[in-house]
Structures are given as structure tokens and as C-alpha cells.
Amino acid sequence: MDVAAAPAVAYIVRRAQRGFDDSRVPLLGVMGAFVFAAQMINFPVGIGTTSHLVGGALLAYTLGPAAASVVMSAIIAIQALVFQDGGILAMGANLINMALVGVLAGYLPFYLWGGGRRRKMAIFAGGALSLLASAVLALAELLVSGVPMPASVLGVSLALFVVSALLEGAITLAVIQALETIQPGFVRKPETGRSFALGAIGLAAVLLAAVGVLVASTAPDGIEKLGLQTGIASHVGSLVTTPLAGYQAAFFQTGWLRKASAGLAGLALIYGVCLLIGRAVARKRSA
Amino acid sequence: MHRRDPRAKIAALMAFLVVLATAHRALPLLGLALLLLLSATLICARLPLFSALARAAIVLPFSLVFAAVCWLSGDPARGFSLLLKSYLSALAVLLVVSTTPFPALLRGLETLGAPRFLLMVAQFLYRYLFVISEEAQHMTIAAASRGATVRGVVSGARFRAAAGALAVLFARSYGRAEDIHRSMLARGFLGRFQPPGALRFRATDAVFTLFASLAPVFLRVAVERVI
Numbered sequence: 001m002d003v004a005a006a007p008a009v010a011y012i013v014r015r016a017q018r019g020f021d022d023s024r025v026p027l028l029g030v031m032g033a034f035v036f037a038a039q040m041i042n043f044p045v046g047i048g049t050t051s052h053l054v055g056g057a058l059l060a061y062t063l064g065p066a067a068a069s070v071v072m073s074a075i076i077a078i079q080a081l082v083f084q085d086g087g088i089l090a091m092g093a094n095l096i097n098m099a100l101v102g103v104l105a106g107y108l109p110f111y112l113w114g115g116g117r118r119r120k121m122a123i124f125a126g127g128a129l130s131l132l133a134s135a136v137l138a139l140a141e142l143l144v145s146g147v148p149m150p151a152s153v154l155g156v157s158l159a160l161f162v163v164s165a166l167l168e169g170a171i172t173l174a175v176i177q178a179l180e181t182i183q184p185g186f187v188r189k190p191e192t193g194r195s196f197a198l199g200a201i202g203l204a205a206v207l208l209a210a211v212g213v214l215v216a217s218t219a220p221d222g223i224e225k226l227g228l229q230t231g232i233a234s235h236v237g238s239l240v241t242t243p244l245a246g247y248q249a250a251f252f253q254t255g256w257l258r259k260a261s262a263g264l265a266g267l268a269l270i271y272g273v274c275l276l277i278g279r280a281v282a283r284k285r286s287a
Numbered sequence: 288m289h290r291r292d293p294r295a296k297i298a299a300l301m302a303f304l305v306v307l308a309t310a311h312r313a314l315p316l317l318g319l320a321l322l323l324l325l326s327a328t329l330i331c332a333r334l335p336l337f338s339a340l341a342r343a344a345i346v347l348p349f350s351l352v353f354a355a356v357c358w359l360s361g362d363p364a365r366g367f368s369l370l371l372k373s374y375l376s377a378l379a380v381l382l383v384v385s386t387t388p389f390p391a392l393l394r395g396l397e398t399l400g401a402p403r404f405l406l407m408v409a410q411f412l413y414r415y416l417f418v419i420s421e422e423a424q425h426m427t428i429a430a431a432s433r434g435a436t437v438r439g440v441v442s443g444a445r446f447r448a449a450a451g452a453l454a455v456l457f458a459r460s461y462g463r464a465e466d467i468h469r470s471m472l473a474r475g476f477l478g479r480f481q482p483p484g485a486l487r488f489r490a491t492d493a494v495f496t497l498f499a500s501l502a503p504v505f506l507r508v509a510v511e512r513v514i
Contacts, residue, residue: 023468023476025404029411030464034457036416037423041456043449053453062457074409081384081392082413084345084377089308142353153356174450175457182458 024067031063032071036078043171053171056098056134057106057127061114061176062186065107072099093141097134106130114188120173127172128165135161289332289386293395295492296383299499303379306503307372314364316513318371320506325378332386339385343378350374389413419460426452 035055042052055075059068076094079085106126113122139157143149149157179186303321310317329339350373357366384392393406430452 022404022407023471025407026411026467026471027461027464028408030415030419030460030467031457032408032412033415033419034460036412037419037460038453038456040420040423041427041449041453043446070405070408071412073405074412077405077409078412078416081380082389084343084381087346087350087373087376088380089304089372089376149356150360153360170446171450174447175453178447178451178454179457182454186457186461 028063028067028071029074031059032074032078035059035071035075043167043174053175054098054102054131054168056102057110057123057130057168057172058175060103060107060130061110061123061126061172061188062179064188065103068103068107069099072103093138097137097141101137102130102134105133120177123176124169124173126169128169131168132161132165135164291386291495292488292492293387293391294399294488295496295499296387297392297395297399298496300379300383302500303503304376306507307375307379310372310507311368314368314371317507317510318375320510321375321503322378324502324506325375325382328382332382334382334385339378339381343374343381346373346377415463419456419463422459423456426456 035053035058038055039052056068056072059071063071073095076091076099080088080091080094106129109122109125109129113119114126136158139149139154139161176187307321326336326340329336347370350370354366354370357363357369387395390410393410397403397406430448
């Protein structure tokens with residue numbers, strides 16, 4: 001999980017460069033408090049269970065993706081620091097999963113199709129995708145950091161994620177509709193007439209990247225097994241003489257390095273895909 | 288402990304977390320040593336020890352799930368390490384946060400290089416968190432008193448009602464934020480936050496940072512030499 005710390009720092013720096021106007025601080029702060037409070041409101045979903053809103057997509061549709069990222073980051077930070085509800089060691093990964101990937105993945109369908117006839121579908125898809133993308137990424141990061149997960153556990157987790165994603169989409173849609181009834185000005189209206197093909201390709205790219213990270217992070221397990229079988233691991237172990245050297249040897253152990261590079265490559269891929277989509281879309285808009 | 292500069296505490300926390308996160312040997316013994324270190328600090332800071340220990344356990348249910356997965360997959364050591372690291376890091380964070388007023392903590396983070404905008408948003412969030420949460424609680428009570436939790440009411444209607452409640456909460460929060468902004472303007476807000484009074488890093492803070500950062504490192508080296 002320490003692997004995620006470095007990209008998190010880069011991401012924070014990048015966001016700081018967006019140069020927000022200080023006068024927006026009260027709005028973002030209060031909306032962050034709103035999301036916190038909103039997570040207390042339970043939505044009945046049948047068979048005696050309730051679900052609640054995570055909020056990334058909702059924030060993106062009302063405040064814009066950049067502001068939504070900032071608000072989600074503040075929420076994650078406060079959850080970890082003040083309420084100890086969210087580990088401090090995993091905060092880098094959490095920030096990337098939820099505040100960056102989650103918001104962007106949620107905003108993408110809305111940005112592409114939110115202005116047209118398929119608006120409801122876009123909103124639902126965005127809500128679902130934001131949850132799904134961040135959950136799948138978190139799962140991949142766990143696998144990379146070495147938590148062993150047999151196929152059954154993976155299957156159950158993914159099934160749970162899909163259900164939660166659908167619920168998030170439904171709740172987001174319901175809230176957006178209610179908002180538009182109260183005051184139409186809250187929810188943004190992206191331009192209509194975006195090319196469907198471009199959108200589909202972009203979406204497919206994001207999904208492929210997310211799945212790719214998942215698959216790549218399961219592959220190194222095979223490599224590690226190979227390493228153990230051929231005795232490479234024991235050779236590395238014999239390098240241990242002092243504690244510090246031992247730490248270094250563990251650091252360069254074949255299995256760990258493979259996993260870490262797979263994970264980093266996956267993260268970089270997702271980040272790159274989002275970046276490319278953002279740039280392509282910005283160019284199209286200014287054209 | 289309460290009077291130390293927040294930057295000293297943040298630096299010590301970072302050192303502790305790095306030592307903890309990168310530890311992979313002799314974990315039970317190291318865990319015990321670090322736990323004793325944190326408990327001793329808690330006592331020195333005159334914080335209630337047992338409620339602190341209990342509160343840090345909030346993080347455990349989440350880690351327990353993954354620890355169980357590890358255990359069932361035949362790697363109990365990793366599961367144990369997960370539990371240990373998550374608990375100790377939560378306890379360390381609790382220690383720092385309980386001995387530092389939140390605005391001072393954010394100010395310390397800012398001088399250490401965290402982006403100011405984000406920290407200001409976090410500060411406002413914290414400030415209005417309890418206000419908005421109370422409003423949300425009022426709404427849930429009002430809904431309950433109008434029969435929202437009664438079984439037999441159609442799920443779809445309750446769903447839409449909850450969505451409506453959220454939308455109203457959103458609108459109220461947004462309106463409140465605009466009111467706040469207007470009152471800030473009315474009190475002379477010029478569009479940029481001025482940095483508040485400077486934090487002073489004194490000699491005692493330097494000494495504290497030195498000892499507090501070296502303590503976990505020393506413990507880890509000692510434990511790894513013993514094993």
C-alpha cells in the first residue's frame with residue numbers, strides 16, 4: 001500500500017495547481033459536510049436492507065469534477081483523521097480510488113451524454129461507474145499488496161461491487177431528479193451532440209484499464225510461486241545480515257517488485273487514460 | 288504534548304507510520320513495543336488510555352474482513368500484520384489529533400507543503416459538519432414521525448422520499464454556503480484567506496521531534512536484533 005503514496009503526492013500537487021478561487025472554499029466545505037450528513041440518510045432497497053449515497057458522482061454533476069475531487073479528498077482526510085474511519089496508511093490509495101478515479105469515472109458518462117435524450121441513463125451510469133471503478137481499483141491494489149484472494153472471494157466481492165454500483169446509480173439519479181424539481185440551476189447541463197463513438201471508446205478504455213489492473217495484479221502471484229519453487233526466494237533471504245540490509249533485500253524480492261510494478265503500471269495506465277480523455281475533450285470543446 | 292508545535296507532531300507521526308508500514312519481521316514483538324510507546328505517550332498527554340485504545344479499534348472491523356480473507360487463504364501472518372498495522376496507525380493518528388486543535392493541525396500541514404485550498408476546504412467542512420449533520424438528523428426524525436420507517440409502506444415511495452430529503456438537504460446546505468459567503472464578504476473578505484499567526488517552532492519542539500521520531504526506529508532495530 002505504500003506504493004500508492006507516491007502517486008498520491010503527485011496527484012495532490014497536480015490538483016493544487018488548478019488554482020481555485022478562495023471564495024469557493026465555503027461552498028466546497030459545506031457541500032463536503034453535506035455529503036457526510038447525506039451518508040447518514042438510509043435508502044430502503046427491499047428485503048429489509050438499506051443503502052446510502054457515496055456521493056462522488058453527485059458532487060461532480062453539481063459542482064464540476066475538479067471541485068468534486070477536492071471535496072472528496074477533504075472528506076476522506078477528515079474521515080481518517082477525525083473519525084479514524086479509514087486507515088491513515090491506506091489514505092493515498094483511498095484518495096486515488098475515490099477522489100480521483102471515482103469522480104472522473106462518474107463524470108465521464110454525464111459529460112458525454114448528459115445533455116441529450118439519454119440523460120437519465122447517463123446519470124445512472126455515472127453513479128454506478130464511479131463506485132465500480134473505485135471499488136475495482138481498490139481490489140486490484142489489495143491484490144498487488146499481497147492479500148491472497150481465491151477466485152471465490154474475488155467473485156463475491158465483484159458481485160457485491162456491482163450491486164452497490166447499481167444502487168449508487170439509482171440513488172444518484174433519484175437525488176438529481178429531486179434536485180432539478182426544487183431548483184433546475186443546481187445540476188449542470190453539458191453540451192449536447194457529443195459523438196457517441198468517442199464516448200463509447202473513452203468509456204471502454206477506462207473499463208479496460210480498470211479490468212487490466214485487476215488481471216495484472218493477479219498474474220504476479222504465479223511469478224512469485226515460480227520464484228519460490230526455483231529457490232530464488234531463499235537466495236534473496238540469505239542476503240540478510242543486518243536489519244537494514246534485510247529490509248532492502250525484502251524490498252527487491254522478485255515477487256514484490258513484480259507486483260509493485262504491475263500495480264504501478266496499472267495505476268499509470270488509468271491515470272493516463274483519464275488524462276488523454278480529458279485533453280481530447282478539452283481540445284474538442286475549444287475547437 | 289499538547290503544547291508542541293503541530294509540525295513536530297506530524298513529523299513524528301510520519302516517522303512512526305513509515306517504521307510501521309515497512310516492518311515485516313518480528314511483528315508481534317514490534318507491535319507490542321510500539322503499542323507500549325503509544326500508550327506511554329497517551330498517559331503523558333493525560334488522555335484517557337482505555338477510551339483511546341477502544342476508539343482506535345473503530346478501524347478494526349474493516350481490516351478484520353481482509354484479515355479473515357488472508358487467514359482463510361492460508362496466509363495468517365499477513366492477516367495479523369494487516370490488523371496490527373491498521374490498529375497501531377489509527378492509534379497514532381488518534382494521539383496526534385487529540386493533542387492538536389484541528390485548525391492548528393491543518394496549519395502545520397500547510398507549512399509542510401500540503402495545498403492550502405484543500406486544507407481550507409477541510410477546515411470549513413469540519414466547522415459545518417456537525418451543523419449539517421444535526422439538520423440531517425432532524426430530517427430523519429421528522430420523516431420517522433411521519434411514518435417513513437413503518438413497514439408495509441411501498442419501498443419505491445420511501446426511496447423517492449429519501450431522495451427528496453437528500454435534495455432538500457443539498458439545497459439548504461448550498462443556501463447556507465451562500466449565506467456564509469455573503470457574511471464573509473460583509474465582514475471584509477477580500478477574496479483570499481490571509482495566513483493566520485505564524486507557528487513557532489521552538490527548541491523543545493526540535494527535541495521532541497528528534498526523540499519521538501527516533502523512538503520507533505530504535506524500537507524496530509532493537510526488536511529485529513533480538514530476533
